Amino acid sequence: MPMPEARFRLAPRMAEIQPFYVMELLGRAKALEAAGRDIVHMEVGEPDFPTPEPVLEAVREALEHGRMFYTPALGMPELRAAIAGFYRDRYGVEVAPERILVTPGASGALQLATAVLLAPGEALLMADPGYPCNRHFARLVEARAVGVPVGPESGYQLTAAQVEAHWTAETAAVLVASPSNPTGTVVERAEMAAIAAAVHRRGGRLLVDEIYNGLVYEGDVTTALAITDEAFVINSFSKYFGMTGWRIGWLVAPPAYVRDLEKLAQNLFISAPTPSQYAALAALRPETLAIAEERRLAFRERRDYLLPALRELGFRIPVTPQGAFYLYADISAFSDDSHRFAMDLLERAGVAVTPGLDFGANAPGRHVRFAYTTSLPRLEEAVARIRAYLEGP
């Protein structure tokens, strides 16, 4: 039978879903490496540390019985209980395990929360610059992300005043990430409370992405759950525990939403990966937490080296980032085309950084993100190379 030609049809949403632009740069970096060049990777948004040994050991044990079946959609009960214990021990906050959903990464948590909340055409307010996937989680379900330009004056974070100023009849929810990717900055407790109050007063819902909350280097660290039970709080084992590839995270939801989130999780994911749930369980044990704390101190040491070094080279980083492993630098002193700047830095200096374009529409050409997800000696090497590059031939 002759087969009629198939038509290329594409959902309109795809025109607005952007790729990770940094992948092009990463591809070029790999090509240079294949050709023998040494590249310092500061574009990668994941820790360079391997999975902690106690986690590997626990997975090895779990593999003994080989019973890696689907788990309940909400996650293994012992893991949900362990996460509740984590909130109790670390933050002194009581979170009922029934409100905790184990998800395939913070990614899965973000998808569930946005899909449950956002009707078509509704708006999700978020800071610009911000984590790029967020706007696509909204777009996927035919809602809209509204990026609110933020700058140094608010520590690159939304304020309650901005939430109020940008609220419209279509606004359904507000997403805050603290510490933020790409800026590493934190929303202070009082401001978080004011944001929550502003959102709730207007009948909206607050989502707080705390994926970098384990990696804060100064000041009091708290969780939005210490402020309100009505926020959707997203977290993950990816960053603080160095477990990106395991694809395991969690969502703490207001109790009234658990049933709806569960049915969505059943249908979209069935369940989070079972070996990763065993891994996560071991991540929360004291011996792993001790390792994670050591790594946090290593990240802090890197930040404390890199931040003044970059400033001295002429990068503007006006607010000291309190957490995550990113520095978001204004490169106006050198260029207004961050893509070209990053490509040039890669080709000529062998240093890979992420141009601003991946993080939104707020002056992306004037910014790059440095990730300190490589060792201190490599960061020193990068700084030396950047210095030489900026000084020119």
Add this chain to the structure above:
Amino acid sequence: MPMPEARFRLAPRMAEIQPFYVMELLGRAKALEAAGRDIVHMEVGEPDFPTPEPVLEAVREALEHGRMFYTPALGMPELRAAIAGFYRDRYGVEVAPERILVTPGASGALQLATAVLLAPGEALLMADPGYPCNRHFARLVEARAVGVPVGPESGYQLTAAQVEAHWTAETAAVLVASPSNPTGTVVERAEMAAIAAAVHRRGGRLLVDEIYNGLVYEGDVTTALAITDEAFVINSFSKYFGMTGWRIGWLVAPPAYVRDLEKLAQNLFISAPTPSQYAALAALRPETLAIAEERRLAFRERRDYLLPALRELGFRIPVTPQGAFYLYADISAFSDDSHRFAMDLLERAGVAVTPGLDFGANAPGRHVRFAYTTSLPRLEEAVARIRAYLEGP
């Protein structure tokens, strides 16, 4: 600061996203077990076999280095190549690795394919009864699933004639699962070609879920990829390889869609679980395939026992299911309320089956699904119990 009360707001889609109804029955089954009752589980849609030993061994090896980082969004290149090899060796079909996306289960593949194709309001045609998540993948992106009632006359599968009869201006795509969940029946090659031709002629796209394609017990087994390069073909390591909890599957896409699918995968999943990708790689090795084949024969033996046994008891199973591990039985001889029938069977006979409601709106009250995902002796025990139950006190 006093916190204003938060409003419960829910996206309208949630009203149409149904939970897995069988969970209620499963909960009751577990309660009975906790109270000391012995329950034969025939409601579970996953193999009872553990992860094959060579897979466990490969994961143990991969854990040695602990480098469980994000992989490329499309999957590890070696795994994509191995999947291409699987198509070559098993079906004699050449599939370029570039067209293969590694996904978090068939679930992830179904989500990507539907999201890339379906505009809001567009229709996805599918057989009713069918796998329940499918309609929700469509609903998630504000499209509509249109269930076409199918029965024994077409082997509980869509036909090309039905596709043509149900096509409307809104129809964008057609989803076929072969073998089907819940019916275990297969679409023959000529009919699949006719369906593909009908879909393409009308400017639509065909999705073929081949998750049970490894578990076919008679007749020639082929893949839709032997018929057309223009279909989206979904598969998974969950069922044939007994690896449900690993959450790893794949999608073969028409080349023109790969770039769009990739950017969607980047944003929704980042990547599929890394340990599971190592596991999948080992699943495709000859020694694991040999184990999978043994298990396939065990499933066939179970089917060959259970099918006549249930028929003899008065369950109507008019078409012999060629694959999967399900028997979809018409219970009209006993009841027109499958939910009550299943609950009663559980309470009084200690046998758990899935009522039709989970599979659609086509006479769900008159059907239950038996999964032969338990050992032959347990199936015999179940049949004895059902016989006693039906004969009454």
